[in-house]
Amino acid sequence: MSAVEERRVHGLRVVIDRDQCVGFGDCVKEAPEGFKLDDETVVVFLDPESVERERLLRACDACPVDAITVWDSEGRQLVPLT
Secondary structure, three states: OOOEEEEEEOOEEEEEEOOOOOOOOHHHHHOOOOEEEOOOOOEEEOOHHHOOHHHHHHHHHOOOOOOEEEEOOOOOEEEOOO
């Protein structure tokens, strides 16, 4: 599996850096239908399209090691805030 997974969801570009993820699972707690921890205890996409936009942003922002980044359609980084 690639070290980086990317999806377009609700007009957002959501990127998971699997090398950076340490498996806290805060994103999964916030949006269990959108993310899950795999057999290596690393986050992967489940069905992020089923999570409403604001909750998806909160779930991505919940990552304590910033392993999930989100950009809007104009290329502005929304998560984590810089």
